[in-house]
Amino acid sequence: MPAPDEFRADVLAIAAHRDDVEQTCGGTLLRMAARGLRTAILDLTQGEAGTRGTAADRAREAQEAARILGVGWRQALDFPDGAIANALENRVAIVRVLRRLRPRVVVLPYWQARHPDHSIVATLGYEACFLSGLKKIDTKGDPHRPFKIVYASLYADVRPTFVIDITPFIEVRHRALMAYKSQYANQTAGGGLFVPEEGIRERTFAEAGHYGLLAGVRYGEPFVQKEVGLVDDLTLVPVQSI
Numbered sequence: 001m002p003a004p005d006e007f008r009a010d011v012l013a014i015a016a017h018r019d020d021v022e023q024t025c026g027g028t029l030l031r032m033a034a035r036g037l038r039t040a041i042l043d044l045t046q047g048e049a050g051t052r053g054t055a056a057d058r059a060r061e062a063q064e065a066a067r068i069l070g071v072g073w074r075q076a077l078d079f080p081d082g083a084i085a086n087a088l089e090n091r092v093a094i095v096r097v098l099r100r101l102r103p104r105v106v107v108l109p110y111w112q113a114r115h116p117d118h119s120i121v122a123t124l125g126y127e128a129c130f131l132s133g134l135k136k137i138d139t140k141g142d143p144h145r146p147f148k149i150v151y152a153s154l155y156a157d158v159r160p161t162f163v164i165d166i167t168p169f170i171e172v173r174h175r176a177l178m179a180y181k182s183q184y185a186n187q188t189a190g191g192g193l194f195v196p197e198e199g200i201r202e203r204t205f206a207e208a209g210h211y212g213l214l215a216g217v218r219y220g221e222p223f224v225q226k227e228v229g230l231v232d233d234l235t236l237v238p239v240q241s242i
């Protein structure tokens with residue numbers, strides 16, 4: 001891995017909690033890395049509010065998951081777990097990362113979610129991407145605005161704008177999620193609250209199968225984009241055949 005200060009990302013996934021990315025767009029990051037793109041993950045919290053494990057456990061597990069996902073850079077900020085706020089200081093903290101990594105594409109969680117941290121990160125992340133392009137926001141780094149934001153919508157009840165085929169990567173994605181042993185290995189703590197390990201495989205594969213079906217592949221990850229697409233050549237529009 002290059003020194004953290006020198007790494008530049010093509011695709012940066014920003015998420016509230018360690019293991020969010022593994023669940024919602026880990027297969028996509030694997031696919032992009034396989035295409036030769038430089039991928040990165042910014043987690044916004046350390047995971048101190050989790051029922052299982054400690055923040056230190058999660059930090060170790062997140063690095064192992066990053067290795068499995070083939071990402072070139074992963075760090076966590078220290079926003080309060082369960083109480084992320086869309087505050088100026090938080091936007092600026094993300095701007096510093098955006099200006100350092102200079103991603104072309106940013107992946108954010110979808111803006112409607114059961115967990116309030118997820119929906120706040122959709123707005124907070126968007127605003128940070130915008131501010132990052134403004135010279136007047138002084139962080140000592142050069143301004144940089146990502147070209148595109150896409151929203152990972154796996155847990156939202158919304159029709160995706162597009163799906164990425166993760167069929168060749170789903171087993172590796174599952175291994176990355178299982179790197180969070182403190183969360184997902186079968187154990188007594190939170191036993192009544194958490195789905196057992198075998199159930200996680202079944203559920204995550206079923207979800208990926210559902211989105212794959214929408215796009216005519218075996219396993220997929222769904223995304224929503226807000227902007228209307230601009231088309232140059234109708235024969236190159238990326239749709240499956242009717």
Ligand SMILES: [Zn+2]
Nearest residue numbers: 016017020115
């Ligand atoms: Zn989360």
